[in-house]
Amino acid sequence: MDTEQVRWPNSLWAAATPDGPDLPALVGAAEADVVVIGAGFTGLSTALHLREAGVEVAVVEAMEPGWGASGRNNGQVIPTLSRPDPDDIVARHGAAGERFVALLRDSASTLFDLVRRYQIQAEQEQAGWVQPVHSPGRIKIAERRVRQWSKLGAPVEILSREQTRQMLGSDAWFGGFWNKSGGHINPLALSRGLARVVLEQGGRIYARSPVVSFNRQNDRWVVKTAQGQISARALIVATNAYTGEFSKSLAPDIAQEVMPVLSWQMATQPLSDAARKTIIPGRQSMSDTHGELYFARYDARNRFVTGGNVLGPANKTEKLKTMVAARLQRLWPEIGQVQFDYVWNGYVGMTTDFLPRIHRLGPDAYGWTGCNGRAVALSIALGGELSKAVRGVPESELALPFSEPVPIVAHGLMRLIAPFMLMVYRRRDAREIA
Numbered sequence: 001m002d003t004e005q006v007r008w009p010n011s012l013w014a015a016a017t018p019d020g021p022d023l024p025a026l027v028g029a030a031e032a033d034v035v036v037i038g039a040g041f042t043g044l045s046t047a048l049h050l051r052e053a054g055v056e057v058a059v060v061e062a063m064e065p066g067w068g069a070s071g072r073n074n075g076q077v078i079p080t081l082s083r084p085d086p087d088d089i090v091a092r093h094g095a096a097g098e099r100f101v102a103l104l105r106d107s108a109s110t111l112f113d114l115v116r117r118y119q120i121q122a123e124q125e126q127a128g129w130v131q132p133v134h135s136p137g138r139i140k141i142a143e144r145r146v147r148q149w150s151k152l153g154a155p156v157e158i159l160s161r162e163q164t165r166q167m168l169g170s171d172a173w174f175g176g177f178w179n180k181s182g183g184h185i186n187p188l189a190l191s192r193g194l195a196r197v198v199l200e201q202g203g204r205i206y207a208r209s210p211v212v213s214f215n216r217q218n219d220r221w222v223v224k225t226a227q228g229q230i231s232a233r234a235l236i237v238a239t240n241a242y243t244g245e246f247s248k249s250l251a252p253d254i255a256q257e258v259m260p261v262l263s264w265q266m267a268t269q270p271l272s273d274a275a276r277k278t279i280i281p282g283r284q285s286m287s288d289t290h291g292e293l294y295f296a297r298y299d300a301r302n303r304f305v306t307g308g309n310v311l312g313p314a315n316k317t318e319k320l321k322t323m324v325a326a327r328l329q330r331l332w333p334e335i336g337q338v339q340f341d342y343v344w345n346g347y348v349g350m351t352t353d354f355l356p357r358i359h360r361l362g363p364d365a366y367g368w369t370g371c372n373g374r375a376v377a378l379s380i381a382l383g384g385e386l387s388k389a390v391r392g393v394p395e396s397e398l399a400l401p402f403s404e405p406v407p408i409v410a411h412g413l414m415r416l417i418a419p420f421m422l423m424v425y426r427r428r429d430a431r432e433i434a
Helices: 012-016 041-052 086-105 107-117 136-151 161-168 187-200 316-331 375-390 411-430
Strands: 028-037 057-060 129-132 156-159 176-179 204-206 211-217 220-225 228-237 259-270 285-287 295-298 303-308 340-350 357-362 365-369
Touching: 012 187, 012 340, 028 041, 028 220, 041 057, 041 187, 041 228, 041 375, 057 228, 086 107, 086 136, 086 375, 107 375, 129 161, 136 156, 136 176, 156 161, 187 204, 211 228, 228 357, 228 375, 259 316, 259 411, 303 316, 316 340, 365 375
Parallel strands: 028 057, 028 228, 057 204, 129 285, 228 365
Antiparallel strands: 129 176, 156 176, 211 220, 220 228, 259 303, 259 340, 285 295, 295 303, 357 365
16 A cells, blocks of 8 residues: 555645544454445445434444545535446446436435435535536537436536636636536545444444455355454445555455546645635536546635646655646636645546446445546445345346446556556647547
8 A cells, every 4th residue: 555545644624624433443243234344435325324224234444434535535526427428328237327327417416415414514515516628629528418418307507618717717718517416525524424424323333444355154244354353144345446455355356447546636725805706706616628637626714625646756745736836827827826735645446438337246245446536426326326235125226237347457567557647648638629
């Protein structure tokens, strides 16, 4: 594991969020009806939905709730995938794909409704999500997505270049679209809030207990850690990009079908009142069509939360500060001098086709991976579906397009090469779409 992952990085969310609940480690033997591996968004959402149905559940977490990708991301609540559109998903998965698309369409509202229902304080703002296009030809992307999502009843609208300029306060983009149901949250606060609700609803969470293996014994699933084990009728593996980071023996096929890529996040000092009147004045979250993604949103303290990526060794933090500050000044000249108080990172689980992978792991056992940068809304919604799966809801009613795990060939080598895809993305970003 990257040594930067072992401790909390210089994260805005870690600095701004009250501590989570005090949780025990898994020591000795325990039992549950359902055991969930991973206390990120998926695991906690699954546990909460199970408790709502009266099912006994225990969550086993390697570190603490939200320590992994769920607490380290930008916090944008986006009810789409990063590249595949509805027609692509249905073409791949048929009727299950149609159900999955409906789940995805409603995923942002599912998250915000859950937060409101349990009064979780996660700095949530359902102000919408905008995807502007960075070249004239890429307006075709926005038009296609609006056309497909509109047919399914999603609250999407195409934006002209002038509308995009007014919404974002910049002339850098050539139009785009927005989804009114999206927005942004403090992801670590959401993780810790979900953990509290799971406990209040009678669930159990074990922390600082990395799972080393799981197997089937006498019609039960047995999950083992260094100090204990827990057996259960049903199992959910919800470890995503961190599946292989604590134990190589934990679901290696799943760990090797995604590429864990470091995603860097950054937060400025609070912007001035004058700057906020012109820079995304409606406080929508924004991520555009660059492969080397440009993205930004405000936090509750009016910091601008953005990010980027750089290649090579040396001091990546300082390189990022210089590069992203220049980017922000180019996009929004009125932002003035840019100073970053926080820079942190976490893994994103990328698949080769940008589609998630959802698996049956055996009798009453399921797992998924491959967030591709869209896990915040999707994982909360998937938690509800995974809870249905282990409660015996027929597969024909589940919004879960199942597939078999297919590890990436030469995964270790490809993991070394993956960061250099940044150069490929930059070349593609510079080309116009015919």
